[in-house]
Amino acid sequence: MKGPVLTTSDISLSMGTALLSSADLLVADEADVVVASTVAERDRIVENVVGPRTYGRGLCTPPLSPGAAAFVLEHERDGREALCVLHDYQDGTNLSDWVSSEPPAEPALVVLPRPSADWDEALDRSPWRAVKRLVTSRRAGSNEASLAVALGAGIAALARGGARAVLVVDHWREPSGPAPSAPARWAAFTFVKADA
Amino acid sequence: MRLLLSGARAQSKVTLFDVSELRAQLAAEIAGFRVEDVAPLGAAGKWSRSDALALVAAREALTEARVAPTDPVDLIVGGTTGGLFVTEAKIASLHKPLAAGGETAEKALAEAYSDEALRSHPVSATADRLFETVHRFRRTRTVCSACSSSANAIALADAWIRAGKSKLVLAGGTDALARLTFVGFNLLQAMDPAPCRPFDVKRMGMNLGEAAAFLLLESEESARARGVSPIAELAGWAIGSEAHHITNPEAAGTTASRLMRAALGRGGLSPADVGYVNAHGTATPHNDRMESAALNEVFGERLSDVYISSSKGQLGHTLGAAGAVEAAITALSLADRELPPTAGLEEPDPALAALKHVRGKGVAHRARAALSSSFGFGGSNTVLALTEPGLFERPAEGGSRRRRIVVTASTVLGPEGVHNNADVARYLEGTPGENVGASSAESLAKSLDVERARRLDRGGALVTAINGRALDAAGIERAADTSRLGMVCGIAFRREEDFAAFLWPILEKGFRAGKPAVFPICFCRRPPGTRRSTWA
Structure with missing residues (x-):
């Protein structure tokens, strides 16, 4: 890899910001292909000390295991088969800034890496309110790589044909205090079948 | 700039x-700077x-850019050490209890959890502290x-503005001195005992420094609408990896x-230009040889017309902050039409390409356009091109903005193991x-070329292997250009147990107990540059 190579490091959302930055680099025409990836290892200091201190107590939950993922992103080309299209991607610090529009295709699915009251509230106010929501942490656990599992599972739902549009979302707020003064960040990715 | x-x-x-046991003991430390003088009361x-x-x-x-509290500003922070200076000893102290295991380990972990300072450990903590105190940024990113x-x-700030994602972006970096980096570069023999x-x-290596620098970026139209005058224009940039x-670094400076x-x-x-x-x-x-070769290749016969200087002779190498510090210096040099010198340069190395160095004191010169180069550890390189505002026409954007982005492998x-594409639906x-x-994870890590992967830590091996799997699944040829x-890799933490194991002997027995080969994988949250070469 001799193209742009860098790390994003945004507590709880590092996979999401890696995917966002990969898309930014493609749009800026700095690369033809970007692999958005993540890795989280089993580590007692992270799981018991710095993780809970910075994520909040609930983030490192079983089943714990190493986690890693890689998603290959490129510009759409004639004749090149794709799993799906990255239809929309947004992020921010205040979840009320999320601009939601109608699901771009039906059936649709929402995938969350872990339960989120903030996202449930935002989704309930949006055109996605009636769309089925699935949470991957019940089977994959919850750690820094959890969003990667949710992204992979959402993309897989499109590849299997169970959905034609998938919204994958995540949100973190520093455990120190309430919104809007506590630092926070969120990301939302909408994928659609390539023919949608 | 005057200094x-x-x-x-x-x-x-x-x-x-x-630092009394170390060979090199100098750094550009910000004397008298205390966190408690700056942080909010009680925080x-x-x-x-x-x-x-x-x-x-x-x-x-x-303040300088006259940004109002209600203006929509995004923030991008670059950094490598984060809160290491305060947390490294605390984390290292867990090494022995963890090695002992059982109740000793549990007790030590529980006690460490109560330490409020550990909240500053991740590099993204800086963006969060700025969100609390400086501006309610609309989005934050740490690279x-x-x-x-x-x-x-x-x-990235430029990319956000040109893509229409952002109106104003505060972009820069921060890095304080820390034992890990100071000892690590000493162990690698990369530090000069003298300035x-x-x-x-006679160059013998670098001095470290500490700094923070931020630049406010916006479109020309936005600046005009706000009634502010730009200092310089960010005309172009390029990011690449040496692999x-x-x-x-590569000796020939090809990348x-x-x-x-x-x-x-x-x-x-x-x-x-x-x-x-x-x-x-x-x-x-190594760096100065590589960089001279690269400058010679780019400028050729014009090399003798282009002024060159390095700010590290004055400020030290401020690591994650250096790119922003030097971009700011470059922008001000264009605006003020005065170029700073390379302090410490007395006899240019005759083995290097003949560069037109600024020596001793600054020179008055209208440069019109300038480059600011950052060549990172592990070959993560970035070059910024800056100009006087409005002097050159930037070419129209290509068609990338209008093309859809697709996912071709997951x-x-x-x-439950390693799965591709549709099989991930099990979750x-x-x-x-x-x-x-x-x-x-073990079998995935072992799938790498052992010889080329021998210096990768386990996390580096994992992410390298999974990148290779994904590229294979996407049908992308390994032999291609x-x-x-x-690659953009999201990582919040290094494997802190490995970090504790590296640092503990140094704190307990002294600097000579450090292992230089381990330092690069502890440094800066394992930059992808340390792992990408195995696949490439």
Whole structure:
């Protein structure tokens, strides 16, 4: 890899910001292909000390295991088969800034890496309110790589044909205090079948 | 700038921690700077030195740029050490209890959890502290690519503005001195015991420094609408990886020269337009040789017309902050039409290409266009091209903005093993399957070329292997030209148990107990540069 190579490091959302930055680099025409990836290892200091201190107590939950993922992103080309299209991607610090529009295709699915009251509230106010929501942490656990599992599972739902549009979302707020003064960040990715 | 132009130097013996056993003891430490003088009252306990440095720089940049509290500003922070200076000893102290195991380990982990200072440990803590105190930023991002971190922050800011995502972006970096980096670079023999001498025949390595710098970026239209005058224009940038070696740069500077040309090309500039280069210029034998070769390749016969200087002879190498510090110096040099010198350069190395160095004191010169280069540890390189505002026409954007982005492969290592594409759907089902994640991780890591992967830590091996799997699944040929193939890896933490194991002997037995080969994988949250070479 001799193209742009860098790390994003945004507590709880590092996979999401890696995917966002990969898309930014493609749009800026700095690369033809970007692999958005993540890795989280089993580590007692992270799981018991710095993780809970910075994520909040609930983030490192079983089943714990190493986690890693890689998603290959490129510009759409004639004749090149794709799993799906990255239809929309947004992020921010205040979840009320999320601009939601109608699901771009039906059936649709929402995938969350872990339960989120903030996202449930935002989704309930949006055109996605009636769309089925699935949470991957019940089977994959919850750690820094959890969003990667949710992204992979959402993309897989499109590849299997169970959905034609998938919204994958995540949100973190520093455990120190309430919104809007506590630092926070969120990301939302909408994928659609390539023919949608 | 006045001090820089005078040739003043900031290096002195480090006072933040004991360096008496080390060969090189100098750094450009910010004397008298105290977190408690900067952090909000009662909050200093969760603030790192890097956070506090960032607050000073970020607040001043927003004030200088006349940004109102209600303006929609996004933030990108580049950094490598984060809160290490305050947390490294605490984390290292866990090594022995963890090795003892049982109740001793549990007790030590529980006690460590109560330490408020550990909240400053992640590099993204700086963005969070700035969100609390400087501005309610609309979005925040933290990037880490060793010494090019904050140059990448600036490049991404440009991408956001041009894509219409952002109106105003505060981009920069911060890095405070820490024992890990100071000892690590000493162990690698990369530090000069004397004030460093970039491009000098007697150069022996760098001095570290600490700093924070932020630049407010916006479109020309936005600046005009707000009634502010731009200092300089960010005409172009280019980011690339050498895929060469975990610490040493390519001798011929092939990637560096490619990126200089690409940054100029993005801005519609040619080498003939450039009057100044703020070099990476670390004063290590390897970097300065590589960078001279790259400059010679790009400028050729014009090399003798282009002023070159390195700010590291005055400020030391400020690692994750260096890209932004030097971009700011480059911008001010264009605006003020005065170029700072390379302090410490007495006798240019005759073995290097003949560069037109600024020596002693600054020179008055209208450069019109300039480059600022950042060549990071592990070969993570970025070049920024800056010009006087409005002087050059930037070419129209290509068609990338209108093309759809597709996902052509998805590979996930989760508790149930390694799966590609449609098989990852298993995590949508409620019933847990067989938990085989750990053994799958081992087999995945072992799938690498052992010889080329021997210096990778386990996390580096995992992410390298999974990248390879995904590229295979996407049908991308490994032998293809990889200059347009990139990677962005999201990592919040290094493996802290490995870090504790590296640092504990140093704290307990002294600096000689450190293992130089381990340092690069502890440094800056394992930049992807340390792992990408195995696949490439």
